[in-house]
Amino acid sequence: MRERERLDEELEVLSRELRRLPTPMPPEALVSRVRRLAHLELAGRADERLNRLVLVFLLLFSWTTTLFPFLAVRLLSGESLFGSATGSTLSWSAAYLVSAWISGAAMLVLLGFHVRKERRPA
């Protein structure tokens, strides 16, 4: 029993000593380097975020601008705005709209893959 108490006391003393060990400081040059590299990394990531936003905006813009000529063609040819397309011009216009939207969607998917790849751990 006494042996056990002595052991506990010794471990307690050792724990206290471990708590009081001086804290080694990282060299100031290292901390400055880390700060500089981190700021560069953060700036790079901010640029990437902005680029992605610009790309998404351009995509939405391109979809909108392809929609307007399509609607204009329909109006000028005397068709209703949302009915099925009839006649050669309207068919071509519809095909143009669909292909533009599909290519935009493909770009969006590629962008999504790129973002996921970036976030995946190395």
Added chain:
Amino acid sequence: MGTDSEPVRLRRGDPDAFDAVLARYQNRLYRYLLRLTANAAVAEDLFQETWLKVITRIHRYDERRPFEPWLFSVARNLAIDHLRKASPESLDEPSESGETGVARLGADEPGSLERLLERERHGLLERRLEELPALHREALSLRFEEEMTFEEIAEVLSAPVSTVKSRVQRALSTLRKRMK
């Protein structure tokens, strides 16, 4: 401003938040890496790698949980990768500085005999600590230097709390034997 709001701001890419988090944890993280690797150069490399990894992984941090165990687990994973690549012998190499407590005490530094003895004792304790296996050094450092709870240590180590408790106890007993 609370401790956890800085990591959240960091996730939004705020450089000031990074500076604040770095200032808050730099000493403790460096000490942990130094204890784990027992090598200043390796600890410095890992210190840099850890902070850069924090930026790329910050979106994975769950803001409802404390930041500290998450940060230490990032550092630990990098350290383990490094230790795995290194030869097994190097895991427990003694530190490069064989300096004694007396040598560290500057000649012109005013100090009492108690301070000298305390420094000697600290020096001895640090050397004995470095002789322990890396897992034991890590457990003691997290428990007594970082003053983490067993639950927090378990989170850092991804191990059950019971394992952590027994590891700390074993490490402490081994250290006690070596101090004799």
